[in-house]
Amino acid sequence: MLLEYFMAMLVIMGLTTTFDKHTSRITSHMQHFALATELSNLIPEEYEPQFDNSSEREIIAALGTTARMHCRVRNLGDRAVSWIRQRDLHILTIGIMTYTNDQRFLARHIDNSDEWVLKVVSVQPRDAGVYECQVSTEPKISLAYKLMVVTSKAQILANRELFIQSGSDINLTCIAPQAPGPYTHMLWYKDTELVSDSTRGGIRVISEQQIKTSNLVISRVLNTDSGNYTCSADNSNSDSVFVHIIKSEQHAAMQHELGIRLEAGGPSLWLLLGLLLLLQHMPHRPLRQLAFV
Numbered sequence: 001m002l003l004e005y006f007m008a009m010l011v012i013m014g015l016t017t018t019f020d021k022h023t024s025r026i027t028s029h030m031q032h033f034a035l036a037t038e039l040s041n042l043i044p045e046e047y048e049p050q051f052d053n054s055s056e057r058e059i060i061a062a063l064g065t066t067a068r069m070h071c072r073v074r075n076l077g078d079r080a081v082s083w084i085r086q087r088d089l090h091i092l093t094i095g096i097m098t099y100t101n102d103q104r105f106l107a108r109h110i111d112n113s114d115e116w117v118l119k120v121v122s123v124q125p126r127d128a129g130v131y132e133c134q135v136s137t138e139p140k141i142s143l144a145y146k147l148m149v150v151t152s153k154a155q156i157l158a159n160r161e162l163f164i165q166s167g168s169d170i171n172l173t174c175i176a177p178q179a180p181g182p183y184t185h186m187l188w189y190k191d192t193e194l195v196s197d198s199t200r201g202g203i204r205v206i207s208e209q210q211i212k213t214s215n216l217v218i219s220r221v222l223n224t225d226s227g228n229y230t231c232s233a234d235n236s237n238s239d240s241v242f243v244h245i246i247k248s249e250q251h252a253a254m255q256h257e258l259g260i261r262l263e264a265g266g267p268s269l270w271l272l273l274g275l276l277l278l279l280q281h282m283p284h285r286p287l288r289q290l291a292f293v
Contacts (some may be wrong), residue, residue: 012171029259048053049135050074050115051113051143059145062152069119070146071133074114078286079136083118084106086130093118118145125149152236153179154186162243164225170218170243174231179212181234186214189230 029290036057052072056077069246073081083092091099095286108117120127128149132199134142154176162214176184186207195203195216202219212233218225 013155019130047075047077049079049137049141050078051135051141053132053143057143057145058148060148060150060235061120061123062150062179064206064281065147065235067123067127069118069120069131069133069147069149071116071118071143071145072114073133073135076114081116082134082136083108083116084132084134084142086132092131110268121145122271123147123149131151148180148181150178150235152176152233154231154233154236155178156231156239156241160241161215162241164245166220166223166245166247167220170216170221170225170229172216172229172231172241173213174216174233174239176212176233176236179233179236184210184212184234184236185209186233188214188216189232189272190225191217191227195229218288
């Protein structure tokens, strides 16, 4: 009897030890699971795609210019970035591919960078609205951008063609009163080259960004200074004038030729006035019957 009792105690103790081991293992697994869950909650903040909100999200573009919306996504991984027009939920681009018949919409991306750009060429009034930069996570995440289209044009305060005598000065003034924003950066170009103090000596560019005005002065012009001069302002259409540099003898010759033309045209003017008076006194005679000898 005692032996049976002793054996029973051994069995119970063995089962208890085994149970304690299983319990310990279960507890350990639960602790590991809790730790894994806690770590998994931290992973999205460090490794999941996230938007960089430092980009400008309200874009102002002048009619006919090019607008660019910059979307920066960190930790993109193998996800895709798309641009979507919000008003009709039309997918414009996926990655660097365009998915619209309107080829004015283009996606731009530099390899190994986190920036995805939607480029809208020759902006039209209908392009104004909200656009979304969307990342193909689950669920998807997106960031909204607002495009505003304005009508703004730089204006050079001069005739479209100017004749400047060699050795004198060019003085051009450009204004952009309708340019959006409190400050406007303005640049001058000769043909396709940027005009600056380093182009050659005797050049001054004085710009007032707050009042949106720029003045270009070129002293003692040469024949090489002839060309198309363009004023370009931020978010505005540019304006151009063509400058002809003429020699002093050409200038005198032009004035002389103009005087000859005026003098030669004098009798013709009097003849025309005489014919008009004659017609007034012949109201009943058809005009087609008049002949000039």
